[in-house]
Amino acid sequence: MSRPPTFTPPPCARPRALATARGTFAVLDAQPVGDVLGTALLLPGFTGSKEDFIALLEPLAEAGYRSVAVDGRGQYETDGSDDQQAYAQGELAQDVLAQAEAVGGPVHLLGHSLGGQIARAAVLLDAAPFTTLTLLSSGPAQIAPAQQQKVKLLSDALSVMGMDQVWEAMKALDPPEDAETDGEDLRRRWLRHNPAQLIATGRLLTVEPDRVAELAAVQPLPKHVMSGERDDTWPVPLLDAMAQRLGAHRTVITGAEHSPNTDRPLETAAAIAGFWDQY
Numbered sequence: 526m527s528r529p530p531t532f533t534p535p536p537c538a539r540p541r542a543l544a545t546a547r548g549t550f551a552v553l554d555a556q557p558v559g560d561v562l563g564t565a566l567l568l569p570g571f572t573g574s575k576e577d578f579i580a581l582l583e584p585l586a587e588a589g590y591r592s593v594a595v596d597g598r599g600q601y602e603t604d605g606s607d608d609q610q611a612y613a614q615g616e617l618a619q620d621v622l623a624q625a626e627a628v629g630g631p632v633h634l635l636g637h638s639l640g641g642q643i644a645r646a647a648v649l650l651d652a653a654p655f656t657t658l659t660l661l662s663s664g665p666a667q668i669a670p671a672q673q674q675k676v677k678l679l680s681d682a683l684s685v686m687g688m689d690q691v692w693e694a695m696k697a698l699d700p701p702e703d704a705e706t707d708g709e710d711l712r713r714r715w716l717r718h719n720p721a722q723l724i725a726t727g728r729l730l731t732v733e734p735d736r737v738a739e740l741a742a743v744q745p746l747p748k749h750v751m752s753g754e755r756d757d758t759w760p761v762p763l764l765d766a767m768a769q770r771l772g773a774h775r776t777v778i779t780g781a782e783h784s785p786n787t788d789r790p791l792e793t794a795a796a797i798a799g800f801w802d803q804y
Contacts, residue, residue, distance in 0.1 A: 538583075547619060556591050557589050597640075602717065667735075757783065
């Protein structure tokens with residue numbers, strides 16, 4: 526579970542509803558004070574939300590970029606269907622294309638973890654709306670076997686238990702010294718996720734095929750592979766190899782693990798903006 530240090534957005538960011546051709550999405554829309562060098566769309570990962578990017582919004586705005594962080598369908602403050610088919614990867618990719626159109630393109634597209642694989646699917650459908658693609662701690666195919674087991678346990682629990690019961694079970698399995706899973710903001714976010722979304726997107730993470738060759742063929746589209754120096758969801762050497770196969774720019778954030786956006790936000794924002802500055 527991603528753990529943003531705060532759920533309070535900076536002054537530059539405005540919570541609002543983004544109306545699109547595929548429905549309305551809750552977003553944090555962060556605007557620079559001066560000239561806008563570009564616009565970015567930020568997609569969160571599994572169990573995450575737009576708040577996972579809060580610590581990036583101000584430094585990205587100071588660098589001149591408007592950033593729109595999104596709750597996908599069924600995530601936190603965006604409504605979603607109870608039908609798991611609504612969260613098929615193709616549906617989520619179409620949502621991203623609609624979001625990009627509503628934000629006003631072309632946009633820099635960034636996805637964290639699951640969000641990176643959804644971003645990749647959107648680019649493979651239509652790359653035209655995007656200036657660049659950044660994959661943040663998001664690998665070439667399915668997640669590591671140990672993480673697949675965790676996702677299966679979670680999905681099995683969600684099938685027979687309520688969200689509040691699953692939250693209490695996660696707290697018991699994830700001690701406070703390792704994770705602040707007793708935080709009220711985290712609990713509130715968890716309870717507002719649609720369980721059908723969690724089950725369906727969890728399954729996506731365990732069956733995703735390797736589509737790196739397809740993505741590499743999407744030209745010209747500058748690509749950036751970012752990660753922490755440790756990652757238990759996709760091993761770092763796997764991300765190194767993916768970057769080579771893509772011909773992508775590669776950044777490793779020292780001192781960060783699977784969520785550089787919350788582990789080392791200033792360093793992460795600087796690397797993101799530095800990549801965008803080239804385009």
